[in-house]
Amino acid sequence: MTAALQAQGLGRRYGKRWALSDCTLDIPAGHVVGLVGPNGAGKTTLLNLASGQLAPTTGTIRVLGGRPGSDRAQMGKVGFVAQDTPTYAGLTITEHLKLGAKLNPRWDDALARERIERLGLDPAQRAGKLSGGQRAQLALTLGIAKRPELLILDEPVAALDPLARREFMQGLLEATVEHELSVVLSSHLVSDLERTCDYLIVLVDSRVQVAGEVEELLATHHRLTGPQRDTGRLPADQQVISASHTDRQSTFIIRTEAPIHDPAWTVSQLSLEDLVLAYMNTTARTHHRPVLEAQR
Amino acid sequence: MIWLTWRQFRTAATAVFGGLAALAAILAVTGPRLADDYATGLADCTTQGGDCSMFVQRFFNENQSGFLAVTAVILVLPALIGLFWGAPLISRELETGTHRLVWNQSITRTRWLAVKLGLTGLAAMAATALCSLAVTWWSSTVDQVATENFPRLGSLVFDARGVVPIGYAAFAFALGVTVGMLVRRAQLAMAITLTVFVAVQIAMPTLVRPHLLPPTRATVEISHSVLDGLMRNPENDAVRLQAKAPKDGDWLLSSQTVDAAGKAVDDINVSLSSGACAPATVEQDRMATCFAEISRLGYRVQMTYHAANRFWPFQWIETGIYTTSAVALTGFCFWWTRRRLS
Numbered sequence: 001m002t003a004a005l006q007a008q009g010l011g012r013r014y015g016k017r018w019a020l021s022d023c024t025l026d027i028p029a030g031h032v033v034g035l036v037g038p039n040g041a042g043k044t045t046l047l048n049l050a051s052g053q054l055a056p057t058t059g060t061i062r063v064l065g066g067r068p069g070s071d072r073a074q075m076g077k078v079g080f081v082a083q084d085t086p087t088y089a090g091l092t093i094t095e096h097l098k099l100g101a102k103l104n105p106r107w108d109d110a111l112a113r114e115r116i117e118r119l120g121l122d123p124a125q126r127a128g129k130l131s132g133g134q135r136a137q138l139a140l141t142l143g144i145a146k147r148p149e150l151l152i153l154d155e156p157v158a159a160l161d162p163l164a165r166r167e168f169m170q171g172l173l174e175a176t177v178e179h180e181l182s183v184v185l186s187s188h189l190v191s192d193l194e195r196t197c198d199y200l201i202v203l204v205d206s207r208v209q210v211a212g213e214v215e216e217l218l219a220t221h222h223r224l225t226g227p228q229r230d231t232g233r234l235p236a237d238q239q240v241i242s243a244s245h246t247d248r249q250s251t252f253i254i255r256t257e258a259p260i261h262d263p264a265w266t267v268s269q270l271s272l273e274d275l276v277l278a279y280m281n282t283t284a285r286t287h288h289r290p291v292l293e294a295q296r
Numbered sequence: 297m298i299w300l301t302w303r304q305f306r307t308a309a310t311a312v313f314g315g316l317a318a319l320a321a322i323l324a325v326t327g328p329r330l331a332d333d334y335a336t337g338l339a340d341c342t343t344q345g346g347d348c349s350m351f352v353q354r355f356f357n358e359n360q361s362g363f364l365a366v367t368a369v370i371l372v373l374p375a376l377i378g379l380f381w382g383a384p385l386i387s388r389e390l391e392t393g394t395h396r397l398v399w400n401q402s403i404t405r406t407r408w409l410a411v412k413l414g415l416t417g418l419a420a421m422a423a424t425a426l427c428s429l430a431v432t433w434w435s436s437t438v439d440q441v442a443t444e445n446f447p448r449l450g451s452l453v454f455d456a457r458g459v460v461p462i463g464y465a466a467f468a469f470a471l472g473v474t475v476g477m478l479v480r481r482a483q484l485a486m487a488i489t490l491t492v493f494v495a496v497q498i499a500m501p502t503l504v505r506p507h508l509l510p511p512t513r514a515t516v517e518i519s520h521s522v523l524d525g526l527m528r529n530p531e532n533d534a535v536r537l538q539a540k541a542p543k544d545g546d547w548l549l550s551s552q553t554v555d556a557a558g559k560a561v562d563d564i565n566v567s568l569s570s571g572a573c574a575p576a577t578v579e580q581d582r583m584a585t586c587f588a589e590i591s592r593l594g595y596r597v598q599m600t601y602h603a604a605n606r607f608w609p610f611q612w613i614e615t616g617i618y619t620t621s622a623v624a625l626t627g628f629c630f631w632w633t634r635r636r637l638s
Binding site for chain 1: 297299300303304392393394396397398399400401402403404
C-alpha cells in the first residue's frame with residue numbers, strides 16, 4: 001500500500017523565516033492523522049505543501065505516491081478543506097454542489113445530496129446565511145463528495161462551538177469509515193483530536209517533534225515520579241521529553257521501548273494531552289535537546 | 297469553471313450589458329433622425345445661398361449635450377469595467393478565502409485564472425466594442441461639425457471613438473485584476489485601479505499621444521486659415537495672435553509667432569487703431585489687407601500639428617499600446633498565481 005504522505009527533509013521558507021524545516025514523515029494510508037501544535041507552528045504550511053497549494057523550498061513531499069498538485073488526477077485524489085472552511089457567501093448550497101460536480105471528475109452527486117439532506121440543510125439556502133457549523137459541514141461535504149483518497153482538513157473546527165465541533169468530527173469519522181479515506185487534520189487543541197485520531201504528529205516551532213500511531217505513543221511514553229535526580233543519571237534508553245524538579249522530587253516524562261525496572265520511580269500513564277503538552281513545553285524552554293535527534 | 301465564472305459574473309454582466317442595451321436603443325431611435333436633420337438642414341441652406349456655417353453652428357449647439365453625454369459614457373465605461381469587473385475578480389476571492397475552495401477542486405490554478413480572465417476580459421472588450429460602435433455611429437454627424445472645438449485627435453473625441461476604447465477596457469480590466477491580486481482587498485484594489493487608470497488616461501493624450509507619430513512642422517503666413525483670434529493688449533497696443541491648425545480637425549500641438557528674423561516673439565508689432573489693421577477692417581476683404589500688412593512685416597507662425605487624417609493610424613497605434621500592456625499584465629497575473637499566490 002502506498003504511503004498517504006511521505007516527506008524527506010521538507011522545508012518551506014517565507015522570506016527569511018522558516019515556516020517549516022527539516023520535516024521527515026512517513027504516514028501509511030488508512031489513518032486518521034492529527035496534526036497538533038500551537039498557532040504559528042507551521043501546520044498550515046505543511047498541509048498546504050501536502051495539497052500542492054505551496055511548493056517546498058527544500059526537500060521533497062509525495063502524497064499517495066504523487067507530487068502534490070502536479071496534475072488533475074493527483075488533485076482529484078486529494079481533498080482539502082481550508083482553514084475557516086471558506087464558501088461562496090452568494091451561492092446556495094445547491095450551487096456549491098454544482099460547482100463540485102463541474103470541477104471534479106470523480107464527483108459523487110448522490111453522496112453530496114444525501115449528506116446535505118441528512119444534515120437537515122435547505123439546499124436553496126445561501127452559504128452566507130449558514131451558521132459556522134453548517135458552513136463547515138458544507139465544506140466537508142464538498143471535500144468528501146469529491147471522492148478523494150486522502151482528505152486534508154486545516155483547523156476545520158477552530159471557529160466552531162463545542163456542539164458543532166462534535167457533530168463535525170462525528171460526520172468526518174463516519175465518512176472516513178464509509179469511504180475508506182485517509183485523513184489528515186490539524187488543530188491546536190488536542191481535545192479535538194483525541195477521540196478521532198489514531199496517528200499523531202506534534203509540530204512545534206516549524207519542526208516535527210514526534211510522529212507515530214497514538215497507541216504506540218501512549219505505550220512508550222511514561223511519567224516517572226520519584227526522589228530528586230539529575231536528568232543525566234537516567235538510563236540511556238530512556239529519552240527525556242520533559243523534566244521538572246522540586247527540592248525533593250523529580251518528575252520526568254520519558255520515551256522508552258523497554259520496561260522500567262527502577263523501583264524508585266512511580267510510573268504513571270500519560271493521556272494524549274499530557275504527551276502533546278510535554279513536547280510543546282520542552283521546545284518552549286530549550287531549543288537544543290539531544291532527544292530531538294533520537295526521536296527519528 | 298465556465299459555469300462558476302458565469303455564476304459569479306452574471307449580476308455585474310447583466311448590469312453593464314443592460315445599461316448598454318438601453319443606451320443602444322436610445323441611440324438607435326435618435327441616430328437616424330439626427331442624420332436626417334443634418335442632411336435636410338444642409339440641403340436647405342445650400343439652396344438658400346450656400347453659406348451653411350450658421351446652420352452648422354446651430355446644429356452643433358443643439359446637439360452638443362447629447363454629443364458630450366455619449367462621449368462621456370464611452371469614456372467612463374472602461375474605468376467602470378476596470379473598477380467593477382477587474383479589481384474584485386481575484387481580490388474578492390482572496391479576501392474571502394474562496395480561492396482555496398476552488399483551487400482544491402480538481403482544477404489547476406492556471407485553468408482557473410484562464411477561464412476567469414478569458415470570460416470576463418472578453419466580455420469587457422465586447423461591451424466596450426459595442427458601446428464604441430454605437431456611439432461612433434450615432435455621433436458621426438455631430439463629429440463632422442464639432443471638429444473646430446473638438447478635434448478628432450484631441451483628448452475627448454479620439455478617446456471615445458473607433459477602436460481605442462476596446463484597448464482601454466482591456467487595459468483597465470487587466471490593471472484591476474493585477475492590482476486586486478497584489479493588494480488582496482477589493483475596495484482598496486478598486487481605489488488604486490481608478491487612480492492609476494485615470495492618471496494613465498490623462499498622461500496618454502497629454503504626454504504620449506503627440507509623439508506617437510512625428511508631428512507636422514510648418515511655418516506659414518498668417519492668414520484666415522490659421523487664425524483663431526487676434527488679441528490686443530490695451531496697455532501697449534501690442535497684438536497677439538492665437539493660432540489654429542490650418543485645417544479643421546487638425547490637432548494643434550503648439551504654435552509660435554516669429555518675426556522677420558525668425559526670432560520667437562509674443563507680440564506682433566502692428567497697430568490696430570490705425571493703418572491696415574484699423575478697427576474698420578472687421579469685414580473679410582479688409583481683413584486680408586491686415587494679413588498682408590502683417591506678412592509684409594515678416595511675421596510668420598510656426599506650428600506643430602497632427603493632420604486629421606492621422607486619426608486611424610493613431611487609433612491603431614494606441615490600441616496596440618494598451619492591448620500590449622493588458623497582455624503583459626495578464627502574463628504577470630499568471631506568473632504571480634502560479635508562483636506567489638497562496
